[in-house]
Amino acid sequence: MKKIILVTGCALFVFSGCRSDKTLKNQSEVLNDMTKTEVKVIVPECEPFLLKRKDDNLNISILLDLSDRIDLPRQQAKDSSYILSLAKEFNNHIRKKKLGLLYDKIEVFFEPAPVNTKINELANELKVSYVKGVSKTKWIPMTLEGYSNVPSQIYELARNASKKKGYxxxxxxxxxxxxxxxxxxEECRRNVLVILTDGYIYHEANLREEENQTSYLTPRLLTQLKLNNPNWYQEIVNRNLGFIAATSGLENLEVLIIGVQSQNLKNPYAQEILETYWREWLTKMGVKKYKIKSxxxxxHMEKVIADFI
Structure with missing residues (x-):
């Protein structure tokens, strides 16, 4: 977030009082004209030395897909391990930095926010910010402990809630x-968004269609698209299939997607189609660096995470 300071021309005309009335009058008229125009000076949200090193200031956001994909306990175990690997790589990065250069953060998000307030409280425990003055000796073990235990608790609560109301x-x-x-x-950090998802997108509050593009993709819709043939990619291009761009201007965001899995045994191209949908979508929104992993x-995913981070 950039801060804007409004600067007027007042200080430019603070001189000695030894002026003629005519001169003072002229200066007053000029001053009045100048104060009508506001000059916007853009000030970065962090110190200049941090802005200069922004690629070394990590801002890792983890978006969890808490849909029916987490029904299986093995998915919870996988996701928890992925999240812990992210925390470990984040801490490895922190260990290498000097205390005065700390300006790094990691946190977890969901959409929509779970109704269960306990889930939100747990997510808040995973919001970790390293800045100048923070003790690495104290915070690094705390970060690892939180990211070792809290994600599994979040998944348990989400699954229990789904038994009553469904996902x-x-x-x-x-x-x-x-x-x-x-x-x-954020302006002064290297922004990395990690999404744990099977690749399918669906929410009843955002079901949109624009010609052949949609804001959602389900296994059923993928079957209805009839892309079960070797020419599936050309059909996607010819029919202009894909996700609707949700926004634009994401050039300063890097995206790592983990866990994409079609689970469609009848369509041997389903996995590639899912990845193509995501790849085209991210590109349309301006993302320049991304990786999509099944x-x-x-x-095995540890190395992927380490290489990307």
Missing amino acids: PGSDTWGFFKNHVKDYCI ADLPS
């Missing part, structure tokens, strides 16, 4: 439209 879906499209710029992008063993 409302994960509004990933809405998160990009309404929140990604405010929550995940579900894999946490031990």
Whole structure:
């Protein structure tokens, strides 16, 4: 967020009082004209030395897809391991920095926010900000402890809530439209958004269609698109299929997507189609650096995370 300071011309005319009335009158007229025009001076949100090193200031946002994909306990275990790997890589980065150069943060988001307030409280425990004056010796173990234990608690609460009301879906499209710029992008940091998802997007509050493009994609819709043939990509191009761009101007955001999995045994191209939908969508919104990875063993994903971060 940039701060704007309004500067007037008043200080330019503070001189000695030894002036003629005519001169003072002329200066007064000029001053009045100048004060009518506001000069906007853009001031960065952080110190200049931090802005100069912005690529070394990590801002990691983790968006969790708490839809029915987490029904299986093994998905909870995988996601928890992925999240812990992110925290470890974040802390490895912190260890290498001098105390005076700390300007890094990591946090977790959901969309929509769960009704269960306990889930939101737990998510707040995962909001960690390292700035000048913070003790690395104290905070690094605390960060690892939180990211080791809290994610599994969040998933348990989300699953228990779903037994009563069902999953409302994960509004990933809405998160990009309404929140990604405010929550995940800062001027003085390198902004990385990590999304844990199976690749499908659906939320009843954001079901939009514009010609052949949509704000959602479900296994059923993927089947209805009839892309079960070797020419599936050309059909996507010819029919202009894909996600509707939720926003634009995301050039300062890097995106890592983990866990994309079609689970469609009848369409051998489903996985590639899902990844194409995401790739085209991110590109349309301005994202320049991204990586899309299918579900894999946490031990294999560690290297992917380390390389990207």
